[in-house]
Structures are given as C-alpha cells and as structure tokens.
Amino acid sequence: MAPNNLTPKKPVRKWPFILLAVILVIGGSVYYLYKRYVDRDQWKPLLQQELKTLVLNATDSLYHIDYSNFDLNVATGDATLSDFKLVPDTNVYNKLVSLQKAPDNLFTLHVKKLSINKLQALKAYKEKILNISNIFIEKPELTIVNKRYPFNDTVKVGKPRNPYQLIKKTFKELHIDSISLKDISLTYLNKSNPVVKQTALRNLDINISDIAIDSVSNNDPARFYYTRGIEVKVHDYKIATPDSLYNAEFKQINFSTASRQIVLDGVSFLPRYSRSAFYKKTRQSGDIFSLKFKEIGINDIDLQRFLRDQKLYAGVMDLDGARVEIYSNNRYKGPKSTKIGKDPHQALQKVALDMKLNRLNIKNTQITYLEADETSEQTGVISFKNTNGYILNVTNDAEAKKLNPFMTAHIDTRFMGAANLAVNFKFNLTAKDGAFNYSGTLGKFDGRVLDKLVKPLALVHVESADVQKLTFNVDASNYHGKGHLEFYYKNLKIQLLKKEAGKDSLQKQGLISMLANDLVIEDNNPDNKGVFRPGPIDLPRDPKVSFFSFLYKGLLEGLKPSVGFDKKTENKVNKAVTKVSNLLDKFNKFKADRKQKRAERKKEKEAKKAAEEQNKQNNTP
Numbered sequence: 359m360a361p362n363n364l365t366p367k368k369p370v371r372k373w374p375f376i377l378l379a380v381i382l383v384i385g386g387s388v389y390y391l392y393k394r395y396v397d398r399d400q401w402k403p404l405l406q407q408e409l410k411t412l413v414l415n416a417t418d419s420l421y422h423i424d425y426s427n428f429d430l431n432v433a434t435g436d437a438t439l440s441d442f443k444l445v446p447d448t449n450v451y452n453k454l455v456s457l458q459k460a461p462d463n464l465f466t467l468h469v470k471k472l473s474i475n476k477l478q479a480l481k482a483y484k485e486k487i488l489n490i491s492n493i494f495i496e497k498p499e500l501t502i503v504n505k506r507y508p509f510n511d512t513v514k515v516g517k518p519r520n521p522y523q524l525i526k527k528t529f530k531e532l533h534i535d536s537i538s539l540k541d542i543s544l545t546y547l548n549k550s551n552p553v554v555k556q557t558a559l560r561n562l563d564i565n566i567s568d569i570a571i572d573s574v575s576n577n578d579p580a581r582f583y584y585t586r587g588i589e590v591k592v593h594d595y596k597i598a599t600p601d602s603l604y605n606a607e608f609k610q611i612n613f614s615t616a617s618r619q620i621v622l623d624g625v626s627f628l629p630r631y632s633r634s635a636f637y638k639k640t641r642q643s644g645d646i647f648s649l650k651f652k653e654i655g656i657n658d659i660d661l662q663r664f665l666r667d668q669k670l671y672a673g674v675m676d677l678d679g680a681r682v683e684i685y686s687n688n689r690y691k692g693p694k695s696t697k698i699g700k701d702p703h704q705a706l707q708k709v710a711l712d713m714k715l716n717r718l719n720i721k722n723t724q725i726t727y728l729e730a731d732e733t734s735e736q737t738g739v740i741s742f743k744n745t746n747g748y749i750l751n752v753t754n755d756a757e758a759k760k761l762n763p764f765m766t767a768h769i770d771t772r773f774m775g776a777a778n779l780a781v782n783f784k785f786n787l788t789a790k791d792g793a794f795n796y797s798g799t800l801g802k803f804d805g806r807v808l809d810k811l812v813k814p815l816a817l818v819h820v821e822s823a824d825v826q827k828l829t830f831n832v833d834a835s836n837y838h839g840k841g842h843l844e845f846y847y848k849n850l851k852i853q854l855l856k857k858e859a860g861k862d863s864l865q866k867q868g869l870i871s872m873l874a875n876d877l878v879i880e881d882n883n884p885d886n887k888g889v890f891r892p893g894p895i896d897l898p899r900d901p902k903v904s905f906f907s908f909l910y911k912g913l914l915e916g917l918k919p920s921v922g923f924d925k926k927t928e929n930k931v932n933k934a935v936t937k938v939s940n941l942l943d944k945f946n947k948f949k950a951d952r953k954q955k956r957a958e959r960k961k962e963k964e965a966k967k968a969a970e971e972q973n974k975q976n977n978t979p
Contacts, residue, residue: 435477556708652679703785777803843893843916
C-alpha cells in the first residue's frame with residue numbers, strides 16, 4: 359500500500375498489534391528462507407524491506423519502523439532487533455483526522471532490544487505453525503497520546519481486523535509460551551479534555567503467558583486477547599511529584615488480567631522536606647500531606663474499556679490500614695495560595711486518567727489534622743481513629759458524570775478517640791463552585807478532650823462539658839457554608855486564655871473567664887427551662903482556607919450560638935471585655951505605680967539611714 363493511501367478499513371488502535379507484525383515478519387522470514395534458500399548475503403536487506411513494508415501495510419501508512427541492527431540465526435531459531443523504533447507519521451495522522459478516520463490513540467515506541475528465542479523454523483516451514491519459546495523485550499519506552507473523536511463512536515469503517523487475520527496468509531497457528539517486557543517506561547497524555555493531563559509510569563515489568571492465535575482462539579472465553587494471562591509487577595517503585603514536593607512510593611504493585619485486579623502493597627505519599635523546609639520551598643502557607651497505606655486493591659476492572667478507551671472503570675477499590683496526616687501552618691509569613699478549585703472532589707477531576715470506581719471502601723484508617731496557630735504559637739489537633747466507610751461513584755469521566763453527577767460518602771469513626779462520629783458527604787462533581795454537603799452525628803463524650811483543638815486555635819480551655827450529642831448539616835462550596843448545628847450538653851465551664859509575650863504557655867484570664875461563665879456561657883443546652891438554642895451556620899469561606907480547615911470552622915461557627923455566644927452577645931462581650939481589660943490595665947498600672955513608690959520610699963529611708971550612720975562615725979572622737 360502506498361504511503362499516501364488514506365482509506366483504512368479500520369484504524370489500528372493498539373501497539374501490541376505492531377509488535378505482532380514484527381514477530382510475524384521475523385517468523386515469516388524463517389519460512390521464506392527455508393522455502394527459497396536465499397543466499398545469506400542477500401536475505402538480510404530483503405528481510406529488512408519486507409519488515410518495514412509489512413508495518414506500513416498493517417498500520418495503513420500511519421506508522422513506520424526503524425532499528426540499528428537485526429540478527430537472525432535460522433539454525434537456533436534466535437533473532438534480535440536492536441534499538442527498534444515505532445514512529446507515527448503526523449502528516450498522515452492529521453489527514454486521517456480531517457477524513458474522520460483517525461484512531462483515538464497515537465503511539466510512539468522505542469525498544470532497546472527485542473529478542474526471540476527458540477523459534478521452531480522447521481515446524482514453521484513444514485506445518486505453517488509458528489512456535490516460539492520466549493520473547494524478551496528490554497527497556498521499552500512507550501508514549502500514548504489519547505484524543506477521543508466522536509466519529510470513532512458512531513462511524514463504522516468496515517470490520518476490524520484481528521491478529522489471526524494478520525497471520526493467516528503465512529501461518530495457520532501462532533503459539534508463544536511467554537513474552538517478558540522488562541523495565542518499561544510509559545507516558546500517557548490525555549488530550550481529550552480542554553486541559554492536557556499527563557501520567558507517567560516507570561520501572562514496570564510485564565509477563566504475558568501462553569499466547570495462541572488461530573482460527574478459534576479469538577472465541578475462547580478463558581483467554582484475554584489470545585492469552586491465558588497478563589501480569590504486571592512493580593517492585594520498590596518511587597517517583598517524585600511534578601512539583602518535587604512529594605515522593606510516591608510503592609513496595610509492590612501487582613496486576614493480573616486473570617483476576618481483573620490491581621493490588622498495591624506498602625503505599626506512601628510523603629513530603630520530601632521537613633515542615634519548615636517545605637514552606638521555605640513553596641514560599642507560601644498551605645497543607646502538607648503525609649499518607650501511608652498498608653494495601654490498596656482495585657477489583658473488577660473493565661479491561662476491555664481500559665484497552666479500548668484508556669479509561670479505568672472498576673467495581674470496588676479497598677483502602678486498608680491507612681495513616682493520614684494533614685498539617686497546616688497559618689504562622690507562615692509567606693503569601694497564602696488560594697484554595698479555590700482544590701477541594702478533594704475537584705482535585706479528582708484533574709487526574710490525568712479518566713476513571714470511575716463504583717465503590718471505594720475505607721478500612722481501619724487513622725486520620726489526624728494539625729493546625730499551627732499564629733496567635734497562640736501552638737498546634738491544634740483533631741484526630742479520627744478506627745475510621746471505616748465507603749465512597750460511591752468516584753469518577754472524573756464525563757460520560758459517567760452525565761449519568762450521575764454526585765459522589766457520596768459515609769464515614770464512621772472515633773472522634774478524638776472519645777466518641778462515635780458518623781459523617782455523610784455529597785459532592786457535586788460538575789458544579790463550577792465546588793458545591794458539596796456534609797452532615798453527621800457526634801455521640802456522647804467528655805468535652806475536656808476538645809482542649810487539644812480549642813486551646814491552641816480558640817484560646818479556650820474546657821474545664822468541664824458533658825456532651826450528649828451534636829448533629830450538623832451544612833451546604834458548602836468554594837465560597838460559603840450555610841446550615842445548622844444542634845449541640846446538646848450539660849455542665850459547661852470554660853477558661854479564656856491569652857498569649858503573653860515571652861511566655862511559652864497560655865495564660866488564664868481569670869476575671870474575664872468568670873464573667874463569661876456567669877453572664878454569657880450557658881451551662882446546659884437545653885437550659886433548665888427546657889429551651890433549646892440552635893446553632894445556625896452562615897460562614898463566608900476565606901479563599902485561602904483549606905477544605906479540612908473550612909469544615910471544622912463551619913462547625914465552630916454553629917457552636918458559638920449553641921453555648922449562648924451568638925453574634926449579638928459576642929459584640930456585647932467584646933465591649934465588656936474591652937472595658938474590663940481597660941480597668942484591669944488601670945488597676946495593674948496603679949499596683950505597679952504603688953509598688954514603685956514603695957520601692958522609692960524604701961530606698962530613700964535606706965539612704966537616709968546610711969547617711970545618719972556615716973555622720974555618727976564622723977563625729978565619734
């Protein structure tokens with residue numbers, strides 16, 4: 359077929375077909391040599407030309423190949439291709455696009471060495487059955503550029519060719535015991551959306567077992583693309599994120615087509631720097647994430663969809679034994695970056711690989727959120743222990759979002775290790791403002807455990823609080839949170855604190871705390887008359903506040919009116935505190951002045967006494 363012929367029956371979509379063409383030509387060359395007895399000095403250039411021509415024909419001129427050396431030993435059945443390259447012709451591709459005949463995926467492949475062992479030449483010649491013991495492919499570098507075209511979903515351009523149709527003119531059957539691909543580098547560019555997404559994988563090993571291509575293997579239900587199984591393994595894999603701030607590490611990755619499962623062991627996502635060095639590197643405040651997972655499993659993978667559309671559709675993903683820490687420091691003096699568009703469900707939409715998980719299970723997970731406060735110079739802590747739950751419809755795929763635009767989650771955990779907490783989330787995956795809802799119920803616990811949170815961040819010490827129950831329901835977005843909270847408690851007593859320069863510990867504000875407890879803070883809710891105080895939430899979101907910080911700040915907004923500290927009361931208290939503070943300042947100044955005067959009078963007396971004694975000594979004969 360001439361290179362400028364642009365009428366393909368069906369665009370070739372998968373690079374393994376190209377490798378099959380290479381194997382076929384090498385095997386066919388052996389058959390050709392046995393049949394024609396071509397002189398050794400003549401067969402090599404003929405074979406090279408045949409190989410390149412067949413690839414052009416097999417790909418409808420879209421791809422061409424190149425290599426530095428080709429060795430074939432007919433006697434042993436061993437063959438080697440060095441520096442093999444498969445390169446697309448962009449001019450042909452662009453013409454195919456204009457004719458609405460282009461494939462969705464474009465491949466560029468470079469293989470350092472491709473070796474074929476124990477090719478049974480005599481059997482290939484006599485029986486037209488090509489048997490190969492092993493194919494070894496060393497250091498393949500594959501780049502896939504994906505751009506989905508609507509015409510490939512609607513236009514049928516003839517019946518697709520299968521591997522058997524590719525070999526049947528030369529061989530009746532093709533059997534390969536195994537194919538091993540070692541040290542693979544894969545780069546995937548998704549250009550199907552307005553923003554180009556890139557995913558890169560390195561150091562992969564793939565083993566393919568028992569390949570059979572004949573007239574019946576295509577219909578064998580026990581086979582996956584003519585194989586008994588494909589296994590992918592990665593050991594001790596480590597990669598830095600594009601911003602160089604984190605390392606992602608995997609002790610082991612296992613993928614099997616037989617079980618349609620991926621299992622990742624010993625997964626971690628950790629900062630590459632200490633906290634102080636991290637902020638110096640970024641030159642801005644923000645969250646620092648530390649994540650460790652004992653095991654991650656993805657089950658029921660739709661392999662056909664993944665190969666056809668490069669979309670990861672799967673049934674269930676299991677996260678087991680995770681340890682999650684989120685650290686935020688608002689003491690950092692550098693510029694604060696905006697968090698608009700960076701909430702978890704929005705970050706999911708930016709993942710390069712289009713995906714859909716029906717269900718994500720969370721098992722035995724510990725979550726800790728830490729926030730360093732600029733005023734108190736201390737760190738508040740919220741912990742969630744023994745966390746279990748599930749998330750439904752985890753997706754960034756446009757087609758899936760049309761069917762269901764909501765991702766929902768239900769989480770059960772132990773809040774601060776002291777109380778049962780059940781939380782529900784509902785994320786709108788298509789909302790431009792990042793709309794979501796969170797609601798939940800917190801059970802009975804001793805409120806003094808809240809000190810780890812409210813002392814550093816709110817300058818409040820909880821002396822006593824018998825929390826009965828807390829419920830909340832908030833509609834939120836990148837810009838606002840609005841909802842309500844109901845807080846049931848008894849025996850609430852607090853101590854207000856302040857930070858004094860030069861002192862490490864927070865100092866009590868005794869008189870102001872007494873006024874707050876006696877005049878403002880309600881001991882019980884409902885009160886002694888049975889009147890219940892609700893906690894309305896209406897909180898504009900600071901664009902520089904993170905998702906997790908915004909969640910608890912919204913709840914604190916509802917807690918204030920629940921304990922009697924609503925905005926009207928807060929204004930009165932602030933005025934009263936100012937007056938009391940002024941009085942205290944005057945009183946303290948009075949005490950200091952009086953102390954100073956006493957010291958001065960004492961000094962004068964001592965000086966007078968010393969002078970009298972000196973006079974006595976001078977007058978003594």
